[in-house]
Amino acid sequence: MFDPSPILSGHRLALARLLTQVENQTPLAAEALAALFAHAGRAHLIGITGAPGTGKSSLVNELTKTLRQAGETVAIVAVDPSSPFSGGAILGDRIRMKDLAGDSGVFIRSMASRGALGGLARATAEVVQVLDAAGFQRILIETVGAGQSEVDVARTAHTTLVVEAPGLGDEVQGIKAGILEIADVLVLNKADRPGAEQTLRALRASLDIGRSATSAEAQAWWPPIVQTVATDGQGLAELLEQINAHRAFLHRSGQLETRQRETLRRDLELRLRESLFQRWLSENPNGQLDHMTDKLLARTLNPQAAIQHLLEGGK
């Protein structure tokens, strides 16, 4: 029987070991997640995404320091992509977070995406759940903005920061499509670099265009642009203000509950689908799917009819 008390009382080794179980999706992890579920749901989940080279890890480092000064406990989940060739990964985000060492109010966990088709592994959301249940007040989820991962982070997090930096071509190409759907706060990091002005103008221009095409409802929170120089700590106070303002907006507008409802519902449907399929597999003779596939290949049966047969337990 899984005993949740070590996790709830902040026992670090127990927490670290459980996170490994969760990553490996073991039966023990499933039991633990069930036991801890009622204790989760209190943390403020903050996603941080952006292209490589924008300074996300340094920003996470500084933001955590700022939160700690305000007396809050912080967990950080830093996700890096696994190599599609070897399945391995180099997880180097801790390199930028040396200032946080030795602080018992901080917990940093590095994760590899483990081939989750460019997005976040389901395990990431579950790792976040465990850290939430363990009592951390803010959980920062850092990921490289590439492919599906931005969307996944935005779905998991309550407040999503999209980090940009000058000189990466955005001032010429304009903002990557889809950013406006994801960003709750836009961060222009490395704002002391040449090209910062142009990038800022490009960001503002894209936001203005987007705004006129958006409903009043969606405009109730319009992503502010915060300029930072993470390595110097500049702009962090303003960034935290905007993050807190967004959180207040979510509560006030009822959107927090709406988002949580959507996430829980989506997860429930996914689990139901998986369970139903597993049940079907256990109740039906082996080889049925192979048999159907043979017929499909020979074009003597079409997929729509095949599904009917399978559901009716026919052949």
Add this chain to the structure above:
Amino acid sequence: MAERKIRVLIAKPGLDGHDRGAKVIARALRDAGMEVIYTGLRQTPEMVAEAALQEDVDVVGLSILSGAHMALTPRILELMRANGQQDVPLFLGGIVPDEDVAALKAMGVAAVFGPGTSTETVIEAVKRVARKSEP
């Protein structure tokens, strides 16, 4: 159940600034399918032990070319023991005189790899000792 990955910490404790070897090993382990948490330079023993704990690694690898291994290694082992990670194997790579190896092994170091050790040797050694059992 998802596939299990071997998680390895590669750390450079102390003031030693030569990290090419550590990076070569980190890349080799990644290419062998492992997840490598690379801490970067100038780690204190406390930082190494803290990373090993939070990341729940299967193996800790220290890279020390400064000659400070006899001071840093016991401290790190002590901290890991205090954290309940006495069963996590610790490897040491770098510049280690032969006469120190016996003492290091006696302290609890699982293996010492000098210059010229092939990446294959390190990969095999990690695979052999990595904790794969379920608690």
